[in-house]
Amino acid sequence: MARPRTPLLSRERIVAAALRLIDAEGLAALSTRRLATELSVSGPSLYNHVATKDELLDAVVDSVIGEVDLSMFGTPDGLPDGTPDGAPDRSPGGRPTPWPDALRDWARSYRAALAAHPNIVPVLAQGPGRRPNALRLADAVFGHLVEAGWPRGQATRIGALMRYFVTGSALASFAAGFPADAEVYDAVDYPHLGEAHRLAGHRGTVDEGAFETGLEALLDGLVLRFDRLTERS
Amino acid sequence: MARPRTPLLSRERIVAAALRLIDAEGLAALSTRRLATELSVSGPSLYNHVATKDELLDAVVDSVIGEVDLSMFGTPDGLPDGTPDGAPDRSPGGRPTPWPDALRDWARSYRAALAAHPNIVPVLAQGPGRRPNALRLADAVFGHLVEAGWPRGQATRIGALMRYFVTGSALASFAAGFPADAEVYDAVDYPHLGEAHRLAGHRGTVDEGAFETGLEALLDGLVLRFDRLTERS
């Protein structure tokens, strides 16, 4: 068989299969040949649909970022944007969501989307590049903060520090990074890690708790700064 | 030549060369064959000194973590530990550093060490594993927080959220993630990114400012929580 009547592959099918493979076995397990086998075609077939492996990774990354909810910034996901009144930063009710609440909801959705695919986070964390969903995300966050009254320079920094925190929390489980083997912590050098071998068993609650604590602490600290900023006028 | 009188290689020389290669050309550029060429030996020679490429990466990672200053927790770097008075958590002066100050100093040193080698951060962020320097770091932070009065569960979460923030900030430059090409932001979808092409030019100050803002906000938020915790008693 050389050219089937109906194509065996599509870009979407390739991207979806690549993400599945990365989730299941890690970034290192994604090889074009392995992926082709998974899709029941020969290796070179992929190159009819994607130019390079890097371009494929870019598409996978943007599909993950596309899962992040941005509706709290007044730009609902599915709806066509560009409302005639030129007020893109309103929630459906008509009034903009207070920025700390919008930031909290967004951060949770952002983390959930990334933590569902931790193995791709190192690629994603390199920045938006030219990926449309990543640029849309950056635009929505920055725009909302500026319209809420943050100076542009501060809004940029808040976008950055939120990404630091979210990508860091989605990159790997803190708890699971500690071997469950108690003997590891026997050494006299680690006098306080006597219980560390039990961390991996509480993976979910430890990481979730750390994320929520950090998120609320960050927001409290930012609100403090915002108040100092506005009480000056 | 088969076996030279004085060995051509050593584990230290291999680790150092690997880190140089990773820094200069990225994690993907590190191949055992390429590394061997860099060291003027044949590929398989490396296997007399390291068992696998993964073990080599582990050693590289731990050498980077070894650069992090932990002296603010009362365990000075170079000095032999185990002071006879059994008070490991004191600064040279004798009194423990207040935890917010210790955390701040540590976070800055942690970030500096990692940001000097961003390409290795994805590996490092997987957790301490069995790496001695990484375990020592976790022990010092956790121990200091507990002795400062934080409940153990909270101390664990603070260690986790600090690592989230620091690894996230060291993984990649926020500013450099935005293409310097102004045309990228022309699309109607990005109404607020008109100046984003200028970000890459301010790489240093944007990322540094975001890290400092986030760090101080986090610490403020944590102090708030600590006060709530202690005023209850």
Next chain:
DNA sequence: ACCTGAACACCGTTCAAGT
């Protein structure tokens, strides 16, 4: 003990050939 070349099962990608 420590280095070498040969060999194995992999990679990403190109290209001519098929329909």
Next chain:
DNA sequence: ACCTGAACACCGTTCAAGT
């Protein structure tokens, strides 16, 4: 337009052979 096998320059790792 879309798939194939063959081919190229790479990988990590093993192993027998050398000193």
